[in-house]
Amino acid sequence: MWIDTHCHLDAREFGDDALGVAARAAQAGVGMIVIPAVARSNWEAVRALAAQAGNASYALGIHPICVPQATEDDLAALREAVRVALDDPNFVAIGEVGLDFFLPALCEPAMREKQVHFFREQLKIAREFGLPILTHVRKSQDQVLKHVRQIPPVGGIAHAFNGSFQQAQGYIDIGFRLGFGGNVTFTRALQIRRLAEQLPLSSIVMETDAPDIAPHWLHPGVNTPDQVPRIAQVLADLRGMPLEELQAVTTANAHHVMPRLRAAGRASGP
Template identity: 75%
Template sequence: MWIDTHCHLDAHEFGARTLDIADDADRQGVGMIVIPAIDRGNLDTVAQLAAQRGNTCYALGIHPICVPNATEDDLAVLRARVEAAMGDPRFIGVGEVGLDFFIPLLNEPVMRDKQIAFFREQLRIARDFGLPVLTHVRKSQDQVLKHVRQITPNGGIAHAFNGSFQQAQGYIDVGFKLGFGGNLTFTRALQIRRLATDLPLSAIVMETDAPDIAPAWIHPGVNTPDQVPRIGEVLAQLRGIPVEEVRDVTAANARAILPRMATLLDGPDATGVP
């Protein structure tokens, strides 16, 4: 099966078609979709959505772009919600969390400090509950890695990775996998395509970040999780290997880095294994 390790299935762009989109992905062989939360306001939403389809699971976290309007109380609520969710087999980790120094507002000194404080506390939550993290890393590769080294969770995924080979190795060394998706389908995305070609396949997981980061054949339209197999075909072509190998190895990587998801897949309602 294919696994989409990062998909905002609750996004408004999908409207009333959210569940149909999950079904479309399932028919294309996408056996699991990970839905990360972005703020206090959608913690319930992602959990409820994941409960409605067998090929979905979820993570809880506060996204860096939501940090400007977040409060310390939101972190307390998140910790309590994570503790309560440990009894839900569809809850698989902490995310989407991280640092974003690309957006000018978020790169102002006060907001950088607030982002770092929120990220570090969410790393503590993940560490305290033995969970992996789904990290947002934009113009902040070294900074995210620095804090992960200091407060190390139980693995994680560097979502939409676009750093250097040295930075990639740093994430691999702390037990992370690297997420690749629609960006690698663009011929002009030379650095991402080099990374996707030359990094060990054992370090790579597939993702869409739907509705964002649409592949070349959809751009600038709305991305959907059913695109994972076709993105995987491009990755296979870049690496010169069978697409089945990309499917099976990246799915195994996702299962290894998200052990609660693996348990869900192997449970009584399992939809299959890669």
């Protein structure tokens, strides 16, 4: 099966059809979708969707874009929610967490400091409970790497990776995998395509970030997790390898970095 390691299935773009989106993904061979949370307000939504879909799991965290509205109480609530969620086989990681130094409103000194604080506190939660993280990294590759090295989780995924080869190696050295999705389908995305072609296959996992980062054949429309096999075909062609081999290795990579996925995937079969 394919694994979409990053899909916001609860996004408003899917409306009341989220379960239909998941079902169509399953029909396309996507046996598991990982749904990251973004704020305390959607923790229950991602948990419920994962329970209902049958081919989905979830992560809990506070996204850097949501940090401006977040409070210290949210961090305390996250730790407790994670403690409780450990009994849920569909719970697989801490995420989506990280740093965003792209949006102007998040780049003011006080907000950068708050982002760093929330990221480091969530790294501590991941480390305490032995969980991997799903990272959001925009204009902040080196800063995210610095904090992850200081408070290392058991592993993680650099979501929508778009850094340098040196930065990629930095993530690989600390046990992370790198997420590739719709961006790799654009012929002008030269750096991303070089990374996808030349990085060790053992470091790559598939993702969509749906409803965002649509592949070129859907751009600028809504992305969906059933696009994983077609996106993967582009990546397989870049690497000159059989699609079936890419499927087997990227699925194994996802299971390795998120061990709890194996329990979450039992209901959806091989």
